[in-house]
Amino acid sequence: MKFFTNPFNLVLIVVVVVSGVMLLWPTLTRRNRGLSSSEAILLINRRNAVVIDVRTAQAYAVGHLPQARHLPAADLSAKAQQVAKNKVTPVIVVCQTGQQSAKALDVLQQAGYTEVHSLQGGVDGWQKAGLPVVASKA
Numbered sequence: 694m695k696f697f698t699n700p701f702n703l704v705l706i707v708v709v710v711v712s713g714v715m716l717l718w719p720t721l722t723r724r725n726r727g728l729s730s731s732e733a734i735l736l737i738n739r740r741n742a743v744v745i746d747v748r749t750a751q752a753y754a755v756g757h758l759p760q761a762r763h764l765p766a767a768d769l770s771a772k773a774q775q776v777a778k779n780k781v782t783p784v785i786v787v788c789q790t791g792q793q794s795a796k797a798l799d800v801l802q803q804a805g806y807t808e809v810h811s812l813q814g815g816v817d818g819w820q821k822a823g824l825p826v827v828a829s830k831a
Contacts, residue, residue, distance in 0.1 A: 727813035730822040733785050742783035745776055747797045756826035758787060769797050773804035783808045791815040
């Protein structure tokens with residue numbers, strides 16, 4: 694009990710706890726934030742991330758990320774195994790504004806994918822960043 698009554702030891706305990714919280718804070722706050730457009734580009738280029746667009750067929754046809762594959766949110770549960778050959782392959786889920794992709798992210802994580810991200814701001818955020826979208830050929 695003398696350990697906890699010594700003021701120096703109490704200061705050390707506080708420093709350790711505060712340091713631990715500071716180290717974990719970026720990880721805890723980033724989890725639901727999603728990837729920025731620049732982070733997504735790096736993940737696509739450096740790690741060959743798979744981009745899944747969960748919007749409707751009409752929205753996808755109007756414009757989507759250049760490497761995106763269309764897999765509507767309604768079909769995602771049934772076709773989750775087809776997203777990537779390897780469950781450790783990074784997956785980026787894209788919707789129009791970034792709201793719908795959070796649900797799809799949960800579905801893919803439950804299917805066993807270990808690195809699933811949402812694009813912050815969705816296709817709208819991608820376009821606001823001045824990045825290209827491509828239209829599907831009719």
